[in-house]
Amino acid sequence: MSDAANYRLSQLDTLEAESIFIFREVAAELERPVLLFSGGKDSIVMLRLAEKAFAPARIPFPVMHVDTGHNFPEVLEFRDKRVQELGVNLVVASVQEAIDRGLVHEQPDGSRNRLQTPVLLEALEENQFRAAFGGARRDEEKARAKERIYSFRDEFGQWEPKSQRPEVWNLFNGRVHPGENIRVFPLSNWTELDVWEYIARESLEVPSIYFAHRREVFDRDGMLYGVNEHCRPAPGQATFTESVRYRTVGDATLTAAVRSDADSVEKVIAETATSRLTERGATRGDDRFSEAAMEDRKREGYF
Template sequence: MTSRTQYALSQLELLEAESIHIIREVVAQMERPGLLFSGGKDSIVLLHLAMKAFAPAPAPFPIVHIDTGHNFPEVIEFRDAHVDRHGLRLVVGSVQEAIDQGLVREEPNGSRNRIQTPVLLDTVERHGFDAMMGGARRDEEKARAKERVFSFRDEFGQWDPKNQRPELWNLYNGRVHPGESIRVFPLSNWTELDIWQYIHNHDVEVPSIYIAHERDVFERGGMLFAANEFCRPKEGEIVTTRMVRYRTVGDATLTAAVASDAVTIEMVIEEIAATRITERGATRGDDKVSEAAMEDRKKQGYF
């Protein structure tokens, strides 16, 4: 009697295989793809998968950073070191340059997060990108949960949640007319916990900001913001030194930290496994403007 050897992939291996398939589909179907890279954990994992998808050849597209100028220094240092180490092509869309040229205007509160959108759209147009891959996940926010893996954008870069293409049997339609483009989300089916377990299992390097460390912070709206050149405490907001880490990174004026003692990746995983609040819900002030804040921005062209 012949015995059969069963071969089964783990959950993370299935997610990895799906994401690599999606990335290869982008390169196969599109003429000028790019990969959005912020130096955050999701874009780091996405870039890791992209390099794995085409190894030993280099990734056949540039990485694109929409730079608000209000970044955490650890993240920019990581981005530049990562680019140099892996010989990547980096395209930067600068919000500061757009402000200087009068293309966008900074908000009264000093935040530049919302004015990233026109800079992103301008960068896509100037470089002729017909597809932009990003590390957004469906579990982050309910507007993201509505979006397809291949998300069609019209000639103005806008998203219509009622006009999306079917994705039956994991078949993706990347056909676009001149001026139109596709936003692609290879990590759609991953969760925050999946990301961290993958980082741990594959020794993926991330910025130190994700691990608990001492930082000068103050409380605002129930969240802990770092006191730095971009974000200053108001009257009555007391600065204290606390052990914190970041669950997500973005505009330093509105991205908050969380109190944490997780000084290793294993401890971070334990924290994430126990939490019931998404990272954006817990740490992003820009998503607290309204229930539809993210969806409104995505309709305007936000990633």
């Protein structure tokens, strides 16, 4: 007989089941979805969930990387290897190429974060993708906390927080008019800690920069930036070598490292559980421009 006490799902199993449901729902109802893959930990988890949702069949949509050209080399290697394993198509939307053709212009500060938006929108339109899966989580940031799982965007890719579709039960409304598309966030209800616990449980490989390593860094506004071809200290500014790791992987000019000795998944989980800073607050220069930085970028059509 059914004994309710035996039928309990752990938090990771519940989140996995919900994310898989979302992948299948979009694949069933929307034409030409695409999965946005950055090589970061969230998109790695997302790709794993997509794989599970359709197994033993192949993932029925391509993967797209909006490539700022400001990459950590470890991340690109990782991306190509994973795409090959899964046998999915990779679409690369290149910011460098968009600069060369004059679609966007290099910013005075050298950051290409904001330039991703027009490049992403153009690639969605060119390929007629109706839905783009993104790895954003609601625990990341205040504006994200209010975004639906299906985030409806108008023809300019803009998010309008006041007119979101109500999302009730598991009844998602994915209807779009021609020219419109939606962003879908299957990891909406996951936290940074859930993501790391899932990486551990599934033995997922993640780029080595997520783990503690010695790196030449310099201090800018209290954040530690790694010295690389895209990111250099101001003239005369001292650099030093520290044991650091990255909590997020974004544009190499904007993403800061944190001091850490966590050189394994288990240690990263322990560190995340006791961290007193949000991952964006600790590492993302781009969210520091203003209190409402993310809200503004989302309105422009950002991820």
